[in-house]
Amino acid sequence: MKLSKxxxxxxxxxxxxxxIAIYYKIVISDQLKKINDLEQTAKIYRTKxxxxxxxxxxxVNQDVEYKILNxxxxxxxxMLLPEMxxxxxxxxxxxxxxxxxxxxxxxxxxxxxxxxxxxERENREDEEYLIKKLVEEYYDLSKKINKNRKEENENxxxxxxxxENRVEKMTMDIFYTGRYENLVKFIDLIQNYDKxxxxxxxxxxxxxxxxxxxxxxxxxxxxxxxNLVYDDFTVWNFEDNxxxxxxxxxxxxNTGIGKANESNEISYDFAMNVKPYNSDLPTVTLxxxxxxxxxTYVYADNPLVEDVEIYFSESEGKYFFKYKTNRDxxxxxxxxxxxxxxxxxxxxxxxxTHKRNSENDMSGVNIKxxxxxxxRVFIRITxxxxxxxxVNVVGESGLVDVxxx
Numbered sequence: 378m379k380l381s382k383x384x385x386x387x388x389x390x391x392x393x394x395x396x397i398a399i400y401y402k403i404v405i406s407d408q409l410k411k412i413n414d415l416e417q418t419a420k421i422y423r424t425k426x427x428x429x430x431x432x433x434x435x436x437v438n439q440d441v442e443y444k445i446l447n448x449x450x451x452x453x454x455x456m457l458l459p460e461m462x463x464x465x466x467x468x469x470x471x472x473x474x475x476x477x478x479x480x481x482x483x484x485x486x487x488x489x490x491x492x493x494x495x496x497e498r499e500n501r502e503d504e505e506y507l508i509k510k511l512v513e514e515y516y517d518l519s520k521k522i523n524k525n526r527k528e529e530n531e532n533x534x535x536x537x538x539x540x541e542n543r544v545e546k547m548t549m550d551i552f553y554t555g556r557y558e559n560l561v562k563f564i565d566l567i568q569n570y571d572k573x574x575x576x577x578x579x580x581x582x583x584x585x586x587x588x589x590x591x592x593x594x595x596x597x598x599x600x601x602x603x604n605l606v607y608d609d610f611t612v613w614n615f616e617d618n619x620x621x622x623x624x625x626x627x628x629x630x631n632t633g634i635g636k637a638n639e640s641n642e643i644s645y646d647f648a649m650n651v652k653p654y655n656s657d658l659p660t661v662t663l664x665x666x667x668x669x670x671x672x673t674y675v676y677a678d679n680p681l682v683e684d685v686e687i688y689f690s691e692s693e694g695k696y697f698f699k700y701k702t703n704r705d706x707x708x709x710x711x712x713x714x715x716x717x718x719x720x721x722x723x724x725x726x727x728x729x730t731h732k733r734n735s736e737n738d739m740s741g742v743n744i745k746x747x748x749x750x751x752x753r754v755f756i757r758i759t760x761x762x763x764x765x766x767x768v769n770v771v772g773e774s775g776l777v778d779v780x781x782x
Contacts, residue, residue, distance in 0.1 A: 441659065441678045441704075448658045449671055458572050458599035463547070466597060469570070470549065477563035479555030487548040545599040548577065554590040567595065643727075643757070644720035647687075647698075651730040651768055654680040654740040661685060661702055661742055665717065666727075673715075675705035682741045689724060689775075690714060691750040696724070723753045732762040741767040748775025757782070 458466075463486065474481040553560065560581070567574050578594035650662040661683050664674030677683045687700040697714035700707060708715055719725075748754045753776040758768050761781060770779050 441676075444657060444659045444678055445676050448662055448676070458597055466547075466549070470551070470595075473563055473566040473570070474551075474553075477555075477559050477566060479553050479559040479563055481551050481553040481555075481563075485550050487550075547597045547599075549595045549597065551593045551595065552590070553593060554584070554588060556587060557589055560589065573598070643725055643755075645725045645727040645757075646717065646720055647724075647726045649685075649726065649728040649742075651728060651742050652740070653731060653734055653738050654678070655734070655738075660740045663687075663700060663702070664707075673707055675700060675702050675707050677702035677704045679703070679740060681739050682743055684743050684745065686745045686747070687726075688714075688747045689750050689752075689754065691752075696750060696752070719752060723755045724748070724750070726754065726756045728756065728758045728768055730758065730761045730767045732760070733765050733767065741769070744768070744770045746770060746773045746775075746777055748773070748777055750775065752776070753778060756780070 470481075553563070564576065564579075567576060575596040575598070576593060577596045578592070580591040580593075582590050584590050645666050648664065648666050650658070652658050652660050654660055659676040659678045661677040661679070662674060663676075663685065664671060668674065677685070683702060685700065685702050688698065690697045695716055696719055697716050699711060699714055701711060744756075746754060746756075756770060756777065756779045758779065758781045761768055766781075770777070
């Protein structure tokens, strides 16, 4: 049977179609199935990656919150004695006695021993003190970070709550003589000491019109710090001269104990801490000095350089401030200003920082300071790296002086 030319073309087309169908059935359909399976697998992995990113972001945020809570707890615990360093306590009290110009003799020490501190509430049963609240937040955060240790953390928290009112305690008895105003000054020095002391008992006996005597009982309390922190109390320069040549000679002459040129010390209005990123504390902490509640404090935790903006303004003889990091700002409504009273003729800022600990240590701060007042802003930077400064003051306006030591 002879096929026409047209039939031959149709037959070729049919054979070609059959070949395509066979190829699609054997090869392409199998590949399409594999592609579909891979797309489903990729979708699953994209979901997993998204969840991992969310978990990592939460861990980073928790790490920052942990550092900030750590800084707050360290600040509060620093108001108490880190240990019963009896020699340093004697030196500190002796310094207060000399400054107040009373004649005082330490009669005896009792302790140290473990004692229970009772809490007085004055019918405010729902009010919590700050350090307890911070500790509870600290342990709640630890539970989130260590999910597999939930039971262990609950037991640890229970132990802390059981023992939270037990502290190391020591009592000192002092017999004094002097004028009434000298006694008042001595009490004022105790109350304003950078560590919390408790005057447990005070007896006053009138000797004459101008002199009184009596006994003062002072309680000292110590709690161990969460982190090892070095300060004026825990670090003692043993090369200095302390005490008296004759310990039984009661003289009112100053023997040089204590800080030199204290009357010439600068009063700082604001303080900043700039730390490495691998620290247990935030890389940037900024706030007003003497703010024990940390209400004016802002934080940042940046492995690189953090931008900090500080503003000062003046209106009708009053002075105002506000500042911010990339994370926080004070006040929260940054369109508003907060009034403050400068402690001296200038606005003083102290910045504590640290030398670089490695080539990979890149954290630091760029401070943009805007001074729209008639006062000069004095910034003192202490402890910075000489070759790779961690703290830089840029974009400054107004009267600004920067000193490094």
